[in-house]
Amino acid sequence: MLRKYRRKKWKKYKNILRNNKLALGFQKPRNWKVIKRYENYKSKKFNKILKQKKQIRQNSNILKNNFNHGDRLELPSVINFTHGWDNIKILHERIKAYNKTLTSNISIDLSKLNEISINGLVYLISKIDQMTNHKKSLRTNNYKNAFKYNAKYGVNPDNEKLKYFLSTVGYWGYFGIKNPYKIQKNIEDEYFLSIKTDVLSKSCYVADLREFISEKVDFLKDDLIQEYFDDAITEAMANSVEHGYIQKTPTRTRGKWWLCGHYNKKDNYLEFSFKDYGVGLRKTLEYNADDLVRSFIRNLKHSAKSDAEIIKLLVNDKLPKYKGKKDKIRGYGFKKFKEFASKIDCDCEMKIISGRGQYKYIASLSREEEILDEMDFSTDGVLISWKLYLSRKK
Amino acid sequence: MEKKRIEYNFATEFSPYPGPREEVIGPFSGERFRKEVLENFFQNNQPILLNIEDTKISFGPSFLSESFGLFAKKYSLEKFNEFLQVKQDTEKGKRFYEKMMEYVLREIENA
Numbered sequence: 001m002l003r004k005y006r007r008k009k010w011k012k013y014k015n016i017l018r019n020n021k022l023a024l025g026f027q028k029p030r031n032w033k034v035i036k037r038y039e040n041y042k043s044k045k046f047n048k049i050l051k052q053k054k055q056i057r058q059n060s061n062i063l064k065n066n067f068n069h070g071d072r073l074e075l076p077s078v079i080n081f082t083h084g085w086d087n088i089k090i091l092h093e094r095i096k097a098y099n100k101t102l103t104s105n106i107s108i109d110l111s112k113l114n115e116i117s118i119n120g121l122v123y124l125i126s127k128i129d130q131m132t133n134h135k136k137s138l139r140t141n142n143y144k145n146a147f148k149y150n151a152k153y154g155v156n157p158d159n160e161k162l163k164y165f166l167s168t169v170g171y172w173g174y175f176g177i178k179n180p181y182k183i184q185k186n187i188e189d190e191y192f193l194s195i196k197t198d199v200l201s202k203s204c205y206v207a208d209l210r211e212f213i214s215e216k217v218d219f220l221k222d223d224l225i226q227e228y229f230d231d232a233i234t235e236a237m238a239n240s241v242e243h244g245y246i247q248k249t250p251t252r253t254r255g256k257w258w259l260c261g262h263y264n265k266k267d268n269y270l271e272f273s274f275k276d277y278g279v280g281l282r283k284t285l286e287y288n289a290d291d292l293v294r295s296f297i298r299n300l301k302h303s304a305k306s307d308a309e310i311i312k313l314l315v316n317d318k319l320p321k322y323k324g325k326k327d328k329i330r331g332y333g334f335k336k337f338k339e340f341a342s343k344i345d346c347d348c349e350m351k352i353i354s355g356r357g358q359y360k361y362i363a364s365l366s367r368e369e370e371i372l373d374e375m376d377f378s379t380d381g382v383l384i385s386w387k388l389y390l391s392r393k394k
Numbered sequence: 395m396e397k398k399r400i401e402y403n404f405a406t407e408f409s410p411y412p413g414p415r416e417e418v419i420g421p422f423s424g425e426r427f428r429k430e431v432l433e434n435f436f437q438n439n440q441p442i443l444l445n446i447e448d449t450k451i452s453f454g455p456s457f458l459s460e461s462f463g464l465f466a467k468k469y470s471l472e473k474f475n476e477f478l479q480v481k482q483d484t485e486k487g488k489r490f491y492e493k494m495m496e497y498v499l500r501e502i503e504n505a
Contacts, residue, residue: 201420203411203451210451223486227452227493234454238414336455 010039056101072107072153073098073131079113079120081351081385085375088123092377095127099134106131109153113162119351119385121169122258122275125195126381128175130277133251149180160184169260170194191216193261193272199253201237206230209261209272216263217270217390225344232340233259235333236274236384244278244381246287252277273385280381281354282310307357308372315352315359337384342368347392353383365394399441399479402431405448412449415456424460432465436477445481446490453490455497462494463501471502 009029016026029035073094078087108128116124149172155163164183166172169192172180193212196205210229213220220226241255248254261272278284305313312318314334334352338361341350347364356378360371404412408431413422435442446453466474480491 201414203413203420203422206451207411223489227489230452231454234414234451235456238419238454238456241419242415333456 006035006038010035071101072109074109074111075113075124077112077114078116079124080115080117081119081123081353081383082117085377088120088379089375089377091124091127092379095131099131106135106147107150107153110155111153113155114159115162116165118169118260118262118271119273119275119383121171122195122260122273123379123383125171125174125197125258126256126275126277129253129256130251130380133253136250147175147177149177151181154180157181161187161190165190165192168192168194169262189264189266191263191265193259196259198237198257199241199255201234201241203230203234205237205259206233209233209259212261213263213270216265217268219270219344219346219388219390222345228336228340228343231336232386233272233274235336239333240274240276240278240382243284244276246279246284268391269387269389271385271387273383275381275383277381280307280378281314282307285310306372306374307355308359308374309357311352311354311357311359312370312372315361337386341386344388345394347389347394349387351383351385351387353379354381355379363394364392397438397440399443401481402435402442402444403448404444404446405450407431410448410450412451412453412457414454415460424457424462427457428461428465432461432478436465436469441477441479443479443481445487447481447484447486453493458494458497459501463497466498467501471498474498 013023013026016023076087076090076094079091081088106128151157155166157163160183163181164187167179167181167183168190172178174195174197191212193209196208198205206229210220210226220229237257237259240257244257245252245254257274257276259272259274261270263270279287311334315338317335337350337352341348341361342363348362350361350363352359356375358373358375360373362369362371408427409422411422412427413424414420415423416425417423462474462478469477480487480494482488482491
């Protein structure tokens with residue numbers, strides 16, 4: 001009742017104000033200041049929402065013109081970091097544009113998708129997670145947390161390989177979708193470790209991945225190799241949780257990471273990928289380091305060191321060891337990634353992507369090479385993948 | 395009088411999965427092991443023989459540096475060696491000891 005009375009009074013005041021700038025003749029109630037403050041606040045909020053909606057409508061029109069439909073995110077035909085940057089850039093830009101139009105529930109169109117790799121999958125899932133968090137942060141009334149499968153925009157029904165991959169890797173399960181389609185046949189040569197995710201570093205996930213590998217191949221039978229493997233994955237997890245998230249952002253769950261694995265029996269290769277969507281390596285180093293490393297980073301900036309070059313310094317243990325906030329020595333993790341790739345007895349390709357940089361390390365019998373690459377767009381967090389060609393012995 | 399050294403089975407008495415550096419990062423961390431196990435035994439003048447044979451995954455550098463490294467840095471290498479011995483009757487035990495000492499020495503050198 002009080003609210004209605006106050007609103008009535010405010011409307012009366014506004015009406016008088018229209019004809020009479022000094023609002024003469026208007027009798028102010030006792031708590032007028034409170035009413036005025038509240039009504040001004042409400043009108044400001046209302047105008048802000050109106051402006052946002054207008055902006056979203058405009059963005060939606062832009063997106064409609066670019067992709068023909070602004071209501072859903074259309075995935076490109078390939079999402080694979082091995083096939084160069086173009087497909088990732090397309091996905092990156094579509095997600096960026098789609099985020100601006102996010103008015104209703106998230107809708108993802110998989111109908112054009114033909115191929116997705118393990119590293120592409122963890123990248124995509126991290127992006128969807130960000131979109132979901134963004135949606136939650138908008139707090140719109142019609143937001144639903146659960147995803148549903150819409151066959152119209154689902155996986156191409158003829159692409160049995162992709163259907164099998166997404167089901168076995170736990171993509172649908174991750175979003176709470178149960179058995180969205182029937183799988184006609186089992187692809188016997190492909191094995192997948194279902195997506196693992198957490199906000200803490202738990203060693204049992206390392207044991208899970210090791211068990212998955214040991215069931216298929218025996219390359220981890222050597223205790224020393226096992227140790228290199230454990231160290232690499234443990235440090236990747238710990239680095240993400242400890243250093244990857246330096247500030248609270250509404251679209252990122254602090255400490256979150258994803259891990260996924262794949263074994264192809266026919267071609268006898270094994271791959272696993274690790275991803276977080278934190279602030280990336282350059283910012284992490286600047287934030288966590290002590291004065292010694294800060295001055296080192298500043299010098300790097302001056303000498304225009306790229307993100308890829310910074311990754312190279314980290315994996316080769318060329319950054320000075322630094323003391324963290326509690327005076328503890330940090331910075332052991334990254335060299336363990338390369339150590340694993342170089343010590344195992346088969347050919348290995350390791351890739352680390354952060355910011356605009358990509359660092360690739362190839363270790364084989366004939367060569368050992370480090371390849372640096374720069375992208376014209378920036379990815380968030382860190383993506384680490386290893387691909388092991390088990391038949392090619394060093 | 396110093397007590398008789400007792401055997402401490404890491405996997406059964408702490409965890410088969412040694413964790414990360416600190417407890418806020420993940421469970422069974424080096425920080426927790428140092429505070430709850432090493433400090434406790436040390437305060438009670440109880441030397442230990444560490445048996446890591448049944449652990450399911452290897453000890454990461456962060457765990458080693460945080461638990462054994464910081465402990466040795468606090469009480470000196472000499473006292474650390476007197477207090478803690480590692481059961482080295484297997485290859486796994488021997489390798490663990492070498493790896494642990496690597497991070498202990500690094501922490502002491504960087505003191």
